[in-house]
Amino acid sequence: MIEVVNKPYSYSFKSYASKNKNILCLSGDLTSSCEVDIFRDEYPKQFISMGMAEQNMMSFAGGLAMSGFIPFIHTFGVFAYRRPYDQLLASIAYPCRKVRIMGFLPGITTPAGMTHQAIEDISIFRTIPNMTVIETGDASEVESICEEVDKIEGPVYCRILRGSVPRLFNTPLKIGDIRILNRGNDIMLVTTGICTEEALRARAAIASAGISILHVHIHTLKPFKEKKIIDLISNVKFGVITMENHLVNGGLGTIISEIISKHGLSKKLIKLGLNDTFAHGGSKQYLAKYYGFDAYALINSIEDFIGQKLNINDKDLETARIENVHSLSKAEAL
Amino acid sequence: MINKLNSEDIALGIRRRVFEHCIKNNGAYLSQACSSAEQLAWLYNEALYLGDSILPSVPEKFKGVPNINNKSYKTGAGYNGPTGSEYDRLIFAPAHYALVAYATLIEVGRMSPEALSMFNKDGSSVEIIGAEHSPGMEMHNGTLGIGLSTAAGIAYGRKLKNEKGQTCVFMSDGELQEGQIWEALQVSVYYNLDNLWAIVDVNEQQVDGAMSDVLDIGNILKKINSFGAKCIEIDGHDINAMRQAKNENHIGKPLIILARTSPYKGMKYLKTRFPRLHYVRFKSEEEREKMNNEISKELGISPIQY
Secondary structure, eight states: EEEEOOOOOHHHHHHHHHTTTTTTESSSSSSTTTHHHHHHHHHHHGEOOOOOOOHHHHHHOOOOOOOEEEEEEEEEEETSSSSHHHIIIIITTTOOOOOOOEESTTTTTTTTTTTHHHHHHHHHHHTTTEEEEEOOOSSSHHHHHHHTTOOOOOOOOEEOOSSEEEEESSSSSTTTTTEEEOOOSSEEEEEETTTHHHHHHHHHHHTTOOEEEEEEEEEEESOOOOOHHHHHTTTTEEEEEEEEETTTTHHHHHHHHHHHHHHHHEEEEEEEEESOOOOSSSSHHHHHTTTTHHHHHHHHHHHHHHHOOOOOOOHHHHHHHHHHHHTTOOOHHH | OOOSSSHHHHHHHHHHHHHHHHHHHHHHHHHHHHHHHHHHHHHIIIIIIOOOOOOOSOBBBBBOOOOTTTTTTOOOOGGOOOOTTOEEEEEOGGGHHHHHHHHHHHTTSSOOOOGGGGOOOOOOOOSOOOOTTSTTTTTOSSSTTHHHHHHHHHHHHHHHHHHHOEEEEHHHEEEGGGGGHHHHHHHHHHTTTTTTEEEEEEEEEEEEHHHHHOOOOOOOOHHHHHHHHHEEEEEEOOOHHHHHTTTTTOOTEEEEEEEETTTTTGGGGGGGTTTTOOOOOSSSHHHHHHHHHHHHHHHTSOOOOO
16 A cells, blocks of 8 residues: 655754754744644744735745744745735845745645646746746655755745645655666656656556556756756657646746757647646646546547557455556666 | 935935936936935935945946856945945835936945946946846846835845844835835734834825826825834934934834935926926927026036036
8 A cells, every 4th residue: 555644844944943043934814724833833943824815925924034043934825926916026036035935725636726826836936047947746755855955055836735644755855867767768757746646547457458657757847957958858759758747838838849849859749737728726636637647548549649449447446546656656766 | 334425415425426427328217316316315314324335336248147156246236335244235125216226326335336327338237227247236126116015025035034224115105005015013022023114205106297296195104104114204304303313213114214305306497397207308408408408507516518
């Protein structure tokens, strides 16, 4: 069975921040929602409650950095850029301040609808100069992200998974690396965030149908180490499928399409994700299916590439999920 | 620094310098010099505890925006002296007052008069809207309302470190229309940031005209006090009143001084341009000449040669 980890951010942030008094934990009235309530209770001197005032929170964090501290902003992804975009740019991004923005509830991981679903955050953050953009996809990545981003002198935006998070990998996140989860030569599958787990559900079934998949998991969306991926794209037979918990424009799909066009790689690309639409309130499974970026959508895309039906059903996917997690998710860094 | 001049003389010097620049360059942020000259003179000459400038008296050219690879990057705050636990820190919030800030740095001997010839020239750091790298600035404030929040963050950090120095914001009243200012007041009061203080140039003007006609914001003294800060209103051309206001007890609270000013103080003839005072560009050669003659007289100087 897949190992499911409870609140990995909660203890990993505490373990990291309690070692350095210069780290300050800011929360925009979402302290338990962002799993920093235990840290607040145990290390109150390093915690600053900022209330529901995100514009001030961004500039205030800039000011804290100017007096030598490392602020970690905790809020939902949407609240970190929609309302306080001007402050994000002027107080954090432009001056290249060492501020970490921890954005919870990426994409459709919340049933709270449009106002809570960060579906364009990656497209926005990756176009901001000086910004590093990272998306966590499993518990090991959530556990290692605080230590890992410590190396970055400028601002960082991280998509963080909360609650029950599966452990898919057994190595920590290393900025700039990519994880090759499976080698194959028919189709390249590039996934981020929660879509990696979803793709793993389908992979064994796809393999049984005789299709060989090169599966790559991406966590560092900016800076994107394109050299690591050019040869991989070039060597697959049919083309590339990207799968992301985000709009297909501006995020992972766009990043891969930019690499394909820049290097003149003649490969077709199918981008799975929200396609020029907002989402609404509902469960993750329902929304991924409704908007066409679940395991079935992946299978349909593969069928489009090869021009034939794979005849995979629900039962095959359930089986695939259990088998995959132990046998195929071994992380491999290039 | 030892005060060689009195603040009143510095204020007059600021007005003269900005006026000269306006006549020669056919336009400037002139009314801001009228309203804020005493405040800036007083801040630099008396109120703030600052070390000597650590940057060249003739500003260096623009050397690129901040980036982890731009190792030579510096903000313009070095003109206000080094950062150190004992020193005060000035956040200059209304970046449109940049010319007045530069004139002040020159008058108090922190920058060379030649610097103004670099104003708004390509490749120069002496920018028209004060940038982070512009003399006297530490952050971009061209987007109004972020200064007080930033200063609150600095002040909070300095409290954690038990630093003696205070954090001061020079503000303008127009930016009080921005919601972020009130968010910043909330947080500064909640966290008892009494190492934070601000002086607000209340000249009642904004780009479109008089604030009362654009968006009147009512009784700001009452509003700020009701937010829990210590707020005092004074005549913003009276330096003695500033000294007294600064000495007011504000333990446990930030201090906000509302400096009520006139946007044509020292240049009465500028009233002919009311209510469009934000940026003065002459409508005709006749107006330029007339203004040159009239205001020069008021400032006690010969008409500017241009």
